[in-house]
Structures are given as structure tokens and as C-alpha cells.
Amino acid sequence: MAENSEFVLVNDLQSCFNDLKKHSVSFKLGQAQPTVGDEMHNPLHQQFELILTKIEETLAKQHKESEEYLKVISMKASIIYEKAKILLSENLLTPSKTLLEESLELIKDFSDHPKVAFLHMRVVNHLTYVLSRLGFLQEAKELLLRAIEEETKCSPEVFSTDDLFLNTKKDPKVSVTKLNRLTINNMQMLAWIHARLGETEDNLKVQHDILQKQLDSCEGDVLRWAESCFRLGGMFIGQCDWPNAMYHLTAAESILNPLEVALIPNPEIHVAQADLARSWIYYGLQLFESSRKSLISKHIESDGIESEVLKKNSGSSESSSSKNPYHFQGLEIELPKAIPTGLIKNCDQAKGLFAYLQKWMKRARLYYTLRDFPLQYVNLCLDLSELYRFVAFYEEDIELQYAVQKRRYDALETLSNILREVRPSCYMAVSVELTKELIEVQMEMINLNLKKLHRPTQGVFQPFHNSIELIRYFIGPTFEAKEDVLKKQMYALSAIHGKLNDVALSLNTSTEPSSVKDSEEAGSSGPEANEEKTEKIEDNQPENETEEIKKE
Template identity: 25%
Template sequence: MIISKEQLSDYKEKYEEVENLVEVDSKHDPQTEPFRSHYKAMDILVEMQHNLKNLLNDLPDDEVHESRRLLLYILGYLYKDSGRICLWTQELASGETYLLKCIELLEPYKMNPECVNAYLGALNQIGILWSNRNDAPKSREYLEQADKLYKDFKASSKVPFTIYDLFGSKDEIEQGKGVNTLEQTYTLTLYYLAQILGVLGDLHLSASLCHRTLQRQLEFNDYEHVDWALNAATLSQYFFQNDRNTESRHHLAAASYIMGKYESQMLQPEMSEDERSAVLEVFNHRSADINRCWAKYGLNLLAESKNRLMRDDDGDGLQIQKDIQKIALNEQCKFESLDIGAFEDVITDQYALMYDDAKPIFLAIQNWLNKAKEYYTLDSEASEYAKIVQDQASAYKCLAFYDFDDGNRCKLHKRQADLLESLLTMNPTYYLNICREVWFELGSTYSTMMDIKLEAFEKLKIQENPRPHVLNKINLLCQKSIKKFQEFIESYNDKDTNELKKNIPSDELQPILFAYFQVGRLYYKIITPDKKSQVANVTNCLKYYTMFMKTNDENKEIAEHFKQEYSVCREMVELLPLKIMKLRSEIERGT
């Protein structure tokens, strides 16, 4: 028996109906029946499988001709598509059954042009299935099989088919479609494998595969502009976190280039007003996200520049840097087809050594963040708006490091503080974590400003009598810093006992301990000739140093981080009671 042309044509029509249901109709399914079209498609696939099995049973067992092979190939495709739908509808057990059926059926023929696309697709889908089951090693195993199959098939120089090629005669094969399908499927293999490797902790290889995925999407013109740009910008974050600034900037520039290309063509005359609004909303949203990624790159550049200037370079550090540069050069993670030099020229990829290097980076950061704030506003996206303002404040903090003029440094920190203060209009009931971050950072900022002015005061005191307003500014900054740190600490207190809550995670206890230490230090720094005020300040100093030591002793797992501070506190806790007694004695004597 040979399968007729009419039967193949009927199968083709049914398969086209399945594709239309999955790719088109499913997008309009009601929320009450989110998988309605998928279930309809599944019913058709099951019916087709049943008919194909009957046809196969009608063939003599000893008959090995094109009809049997053809039916097997088509059946393999149907199993693969059934498995994919089951995964989509979260029926993982049924999905696994179908996908394993496809793999078992087509295993002897996987290198044949007629079914390589089905087999490769099934390996991808079962890789996704094991990822959904949180079994990354098993997922990796299947995806690496897919990677090997693609490479072996490409080396064979065979031309792959699509399922539609199986429904027609040799003369009806659509040239190039099978190749496009294979390349698109393999691009997905790399994408899925990159995600799994990230989960498994192989971030270097994961990033490399992410870049290859983006490169292939460009090469085969198989991408959505906004998604591609966002993925490139996200990947840039890995590169700058690993001292690969050139590649990081390159991916950000590519993201901006693709978004610009999309902007010029995204609005079409035939679009309705609602469609135009939806497109603009997505574009503005993702443009703001890419601007934030640019700003993160700039902030990292300034922060890491500061770290490098503050630490002594040792031999190991230099060797690590050479290894990183070698990796970057060998990989050449670049998009050679894109003309993006103008976007790269907006900001350097070199670390800053002095103020003149840091200032252009700072200005670029502020420009990107101001653009991001056009989309993320306090009224519409309060949490994201707060993060942007915090980044703006961080940029001022970074720039202040490079300015050696005390007056200018204080002005930059003042701008930092003003930005942070503006966020305290947010209600702590709803935005407690943000308020905590702001209180802590403001405490640190005012403390830094106080230290700058106190150092200048000590120098001035040697030369001449400082004016009272200088002293007042120092004390005011002290009090502001104390208040912000106290607000931060109190946010962790039990409302009934007004004492620190129990079982606070260690990563949150660390800043609390730091705040205790800082408040103690700040009370000691307040300058006043009044003895009674001095007693009160020293008593508060002793109180917070004691709280620091008590909390530290009760949480040994974080004590390792505060060895130096603990040593200072232990010494001060011994000396401060004597100082208090001395001050009180002087008050009694009226001296």
C-alpha cells in the first residue's frame, strides 16, 4: 500500500489548522479558557496520530518502502508537537510521554533530512521540561544532545526538510525553509542551554551562549527588536560585573542601535489608535529599562575605578586582569554587522583615574537616569522611581571621591542627600525596604559630610579661632546622621518592647550593627562646651557601643565582619564610664 496524494493533502490541511490554532487563535482565547485553542489543536493531532498508526498497521511487516518511512517521519513530528502543547498547558507528564515517543521513534533516522528538525525540536522541548521540574543537570543533558546533533548534521552537508515538505512531492519542497527551521531551532537550543548553564553556575559559558544566540538572531533576521535589545542590555550587566567593559558597552550600544531602528518603523499607517498606544507604551517602557542599564554600566565604571585606586594592585590581581583580557580577546563577543560606533562613543570603557575622567561618566549617568524618569514616575511606578533616584544619588557619591576640594565634595554629598531626602515622602508602611535603604544611606552621607567639615575644623583650629557657625554645621550634620541611623534601627524594633526583633536575618543584622557603631561614634563627635550636654552625649555613646557589643556577642556568625569595630567598642566601653564620672565631678565642682 502506498499513501495517496489526497491523504497527504488532507494531513497537510489538518496540520495547517493545528498551526493556526496554536500560533494565531490562541492569542485571542478568553481568560476563562486560556488553553481553548491548544486543546482543539491537541484533539486534531491525536486524531491524526490514530489515523497514521492505522495506515502503518495496514502495511505488511516486511515491506520497507518510502510510505512506511514517510508515515514514521510525520508521526514523529506529531508526537513532538503534542509534547510541546502539553508543556504549554502545564501537563508535564503527558508532554514527557509524547516527546520520548518522538525521540524513540526517530532515533534510527535522526540524521535524515526528513526528520532532523522534529528530533532536534523534541530534544529542546524535553530540555525545557526538565528545567520546569528544576532538574538543571537533566535539562543540560538533553540540550547538549541537541547541540551535538545540530553540529553533526551541519557537518554532513545535508539539506533538512520541514514537515510540509513531507506532505508534497519532491518538486514541491520549499527551498530554504528546512534550513531556516533548523537554524531557528538551534538558536533556541543555545538560548535554553545558556539559561541552564546560568542556573548551574557556569556564568562564563552561559554569557558566551547568550551572545551567540543574539548573534544568530541578527544573522538570520529572526528576532523581535525590543526583546533583542533588552536581552543585549541585560547581558551587558554580566560583562561589566566581570571587568569586561568594552564588551558591556558594545552590547548596550547594540541595544540602543536596534531600538533606534525599531523606532523608525514601529508605527504603521494602518494601526488603530489603541494599537499605536500599545506599541508606544512598550517602546517607552523598554527604552527606559535600557537607559537604566546604561546608567548601571556607568555607575559600575565609577565604583570599580574608585576600588582600584583605593587598593594596592598585587601580582594575583594583575594576573586575573590579564586572564580576563585574554578571555575577552579570544571570544570577541561583538556584533560585527552593526555600525554602533556613535553609541559607544557616548561613554568610555576605561576606568577613571581623576576628576576629569569621572565627570563625563557622571554626566552620562545623570542623562540616562533623567530619561528613565520620564517613564518611571513617583505616581505611576514608585518603587522603580525610587531605585532610579537612589542611582542618581550614588553617582554624586562616586563623583565626590574624585574631587579634592572639601567645599566641592560637601556640595556633591549635599546633592546626594537632597535626592535621598526627596524619597522620604514615601509611606514606610508600603515602602519599608526603600525607606530603610534611604535612612541608612542618609546616615552615612551626613556622617561623611560631618567628617569632611570636622577635618577642616581641626586644621582651622590650629591656625585661628573658628567661627561658631562652622561648629554649628558640624553638630547639625552629626544630629542629622544620628537621626537617620536611629530611624533605620527603630524600623527593626518590636513595637511592644521597643527592642530589636528576634531572628533578624544576618544580612540585615550587619547594617544594624554598623548603625549602632556609627551612632555611638557620632555622639562622641558632637562638640559642645556645656558639661551636661557632654554627659548626655557620652552616655548615649556608651549606650550604642554597648548595644553593638551585645548584639555582636549574640550573633557570632556575623562577628567576623566587625573585629576592628568590636575592639574599638570594648576599649571605649571601659573608658567612657570614667569619662562620665569625671564630667559629673566637674559639674558638681562648677569647673
């Protein structure tokens, strides 16, 4: 008789659950319908109350140590969880949080049991999402850390509410897939919470563990994995962790290259390759910029500050290379040897990195063409201009610097002309930026022209200094120290000194308003014209000053 009564109760629970599923499709918990007596009722809410009442009746007849008691407890927790999910879908966060906490309280002591483990993981997943939406990030983080730690120790047998009530047959492969997806989902939630709390290192570690989990379980799309991998490399770039950034970019490349070689008809492969190319370009630009700042600080700041800057930029790379906590297990990756894994210190390293990035620049332009993606194409051209600028910074020879700047100017001018003729609307959008870049390159070329002009004549200002000393010697001992004579002497010397300073500034500085026009003529007419102007200054200026002194 006892078995028959239990069988009847199980059938009643199954029928109530089927009715609940039907009502959940047609009704929402946040809505109510008026009745004849002006009372409000909700059919879905009534169905939840009915099935929970049936479960309570069944639970009262079970022994607490029996398997049936555990099954009925998990049924109750699962029904409350389903109700909380419906409330969450209606954006009712606070009621959903209350129900999820009630469900978790029922099964927290049985979280490692095979029939309860998966339900416990699902409840934690939704509860942490609701807590994060409500701003309780620290509480959500602690729940996820405990849940992820317990997930590695359990082997669930029940994977849904249907399994509890209807005893459905389970496919082992589907069950493993569900477990892996839920585990990865919890890890992604934890990584997001780390990011919101500003815990960058923990966020990077969890992101890497997610990729490792997907790699081990072969879950997910290969293209999505590669995209997540080079995006994680971009996060390492933001932390100036160059070895780990290079490692993850190379890992993504090792996954995408076989797909491209296999000629699989999937246009998303070309998109992923183009985005990977942009990530490599971003890596190169940031590495160049960080290296340039370190070299400048070496000459400006003190040794203590310099060592601190270098430690900040290269210390993380040393620690990561010694421990390798971010390397993938089971994936063979060969890092490129042509580019440095740390700060760039000489011209050879800069040229090697530039050559490597130029390959990725061409690959990015294969997809981001001027016809289909004009703005992205322009951004790639501006990135190439920046790369030329960094290479010129590392060049020591002035002629080579000028050649690099000339190539930079030609590329920008060609881009400007093409946009003006082919894409006028796009040219209007980027004309200010292009003009700014062109002016900057022209100023750099003028500066290099002046350096080439005056580098051999290091004593170009010596005649001016000699004339000043001669005048001071001539005036000093011959005149009496009368007040009016001293005033004339001081006026003459100040006038000479001011004009000589103007000449010096016009020769050495290309940014003064009075010297821009002369400098442009020097850059356009070549070294010969500059030499003629210098000779005129050297020949004529001292004579004019001597005549003025004689008048005094």
C-alpha cells in the first residue's frame, strides 16, 4: 500500500509539473487577471503554489536519511529555481533573488551529491547574476569561487528539472556538454566580476583558464576561441606584459592559419584574420610607444625613476617567462623570433618589428579595403604612418631618418589624393587628421634638413661670439666710465646680443613663427639654398652691427 501511495504521489507531481510547463508558456508571474469578484489572480502563480503544496505533502512522508527525501528536496528547490527564472526574465530582480536564496538554502548541504550537484551549480549561476545586477559583487564573487572549486570534484547524474520529475533518458555526451558549458558560464561570470572589481590579474587568469577549459573539452567554436584568445592578448598589451601578449596572439594565429590553408568556405575566417592582424599592429604600436618613453626617461629622469619605469614595463615579462602561468597545455606554439619580447633598445630590433608588422598590415588590408571599409582602411594607413615615425625615432643616421620620413609623407599624400578623388565623403571625415599628420611629417623633414645643413659646420656661431668678445674688449678699456657713455655701451651690446640670438634661433629652431617660412624654403630648395642664406648671414650681419657701433 505504501508503494502504491508513493506511486500515486509521483504521478500527481508529474501531472502538476506538466500543467506548470503549459502555463509557463501562456502566462507571466508579473501579470494578473481580474475575476468576477474584482479579485486578481495569476494562473501560473496558482500552479506553482499547487505543485509546491504537493511536494510538501510528499516530503512529510519521507525519512530524512533516505534517497527519496533527497529527491523530493531537490524537486522543491528546482521548482523554486524555475519560478525565480521566470521572475528574472520579467526583470523582477529582488523577488528572483529571494527565491534563489531560498532554493540554495534547501540544497546547500547536499551540493556534492550527484543528484543535486548540477542543480546547485545552476542556482549559483543565476543567483550570482542577480547579485551582480543588484550591486552585491563581493558576495557573488565568493559564491562563484566556492562553486567552481566544487565543480571539479562532482560528477552529476541529474541535469534538469525534467530529469527529476519525468525520469527522462540522458545521453552521456549531452550531459558532459551541459556540465562543461555551465562550468564555463560560471567562470565567465567570475571573470566579469573580477573586471568590475578592478582585479585585473585575477581577471586575466580566469580568462586564460576559460580558454584552457574550452581547449580541453573541445567545446565551442574554433573561430570564437581564436577571437577570445587574441582579445585576451590585447588585455595583456594593456598591462605591458609583452611575452604573454605575444604568446596569445601567436596561439590565435596557430588556430586560424590551418583553417585558412584548408580553404574552408567560411567568410568569418577572413574577418578573424583581419582582426588578428589589427591586434598585432596594436601590439607593435604600444610596444614602440612604451620603448620610446623608456628611452626618453633614461635621458631626462634620474636613475631611480628610470629603473622604476623599466621595472614596470619589463618586470612582468620576466616573471611570466619564469613561471609560465598563462601557457596552454596541449597546444604547441612557436613564437616568432624576428620580434623582441621586451622593450626595443636599438634600431635593428625596431626594423625587425616593423618588417613583421608590415606583413600583418598587408593581411589586414586584404579584408578592410577602401571600397568596403573606408574608415578602417584609413585607420590602417594612419597606423602605418605611426610605425614609420617610430622607426625614424630609432634611426641614428640623418639620411636614413629623412628617407623614412619621406616614405611616410608619400604614403599619407597618396592616401589623401585617393580619398579626395574616390571617397570625398570619407575624406571630409578624416581630412583634419590627415592634414595634421602631413604637417607633422613636413616639420620633421624640415628639421632633418636643417640638421643636415648645419651638422658639418659646428662652429657656425663662433664668429658671432668672437665679434661680441672683440666689441666688449674694444669698448671696455678705451672709454671713461661716464653715465651717458655706459648707457650707449649697454644699448649697443644688448642690440647686438638680441639680433645674434634671433639668428641662432632661426637656424636651430623650426617651430618659431618667424622661422617657419624660411625653414620651408630651406626644405623645398635643398641644402644649396640654405648654405647661400647662411653665407649671407655670416657676411652681412657683422658688418651691419659694426657700422651701428661706429655710429654710437
